[in-house]
Amino acid sequence: MQSGHPVVLVAALLALAASGPSRPIDGVPAPVDVPACPLDASPMDGWSDRAPPRRIFGNTYFVGTCGIASILVVGDAGAILIDGATDRAADAILANVRALGINPRQVKRLLNTHEHMDHAGGLAGLQRATGAPVLARAPAVATLRTGKPGHDDPQFGELAGFPAVADVRPLAEGAAVRLGNLVLQSHPTPGHAPGGTSWTWRSCEGRRCLDFAYIDSHSALTDGHFRFINHPAYVAAFERSLDTVARLPCDVLLTPHPVASNLLARLRGEAPLVDAGACRAFAAAARANLASRLADERKEPRR
DSSP states (O other), X not given: OOOOOHHHHHHHHHHTOOSSOOOOOSSXXXXXXXXXXXXXXXXXXXXXSBOOOXXXXXXXXXXXXXXXXXXXXXXXXXXXXXXXXXXXXXXXXXXXXXXXXXXXXXXXXXXXXXXXXXXXXXXXXXXXXXXXXXXXXXXHHHHHHHOOOOTTSTTGGGOOOOOOOSOEEEEOTTOEEEETTEEEEEEEOOSSSTTOEEEEEEEEETTEEEEEEEOXXXXXXXXXXXXXXXXXXXXXXXXXXXXXXXXXXXXXXXXXXXXXXXXXXXXXXXXXXXXXXXXXHHHHHHHHHHHHHHHHHHHSOOO
């Protein structure tokens, strides 16, 4: 998928704006008075704290918080936004979208990696502001529509609810989401959550194009009652997810928790943005984490 030059794409997008003034941009975010995220934050910090918006490459932007990613991909017929962070983060994400000169009403599709409050909590607020439907794999639909965690989630007993999303539309397994010249490919990657979904697309700057892979969380966490060893079909699906991740086109790895891919440091130029082996390394680390969890469960008394 040829995404084109960001200047042209944003100019076309702004020409379509339904209402309200917008500030044109020249391919880099307009200056905003947003403090940089702390360098020593833990994975549990900053989930609702606005991060400075950044163009990652081409038509792909980071518009999330210090602790949770939200990714905006801009095309000639509108924009697609992936992940809503927490309920309290929705306003921060919208402020970042506006800071890029984009009217939120030009966000035409909302996507999600998985149905937990730290990534789906802001979707209801984003939907009210944008009018865009949320597209999600079938296992996540009921949770997104009700805001209530599903009993089949390994973390069910520890999950908080979040605002229900009014317009959630099922996405066929392995379907692509198309909007004008944008094509974002979904990849079923259950494990961390039943509805886990990863996304790939291509962004270009002139003749240089990069394959983006926004890979869902794959930590094998449970609520203390769920045991993976008691759910062999779920483990098999988890392992297939890791096989999928390892073979995805992946020049630039993004993750729902930026710390999992050192993303904020990479955006600051402190580490390479491009690493063609990053998805394979991510999958290998997640596979080791799952194996460790299974080994620990085998040592525990049977329940």
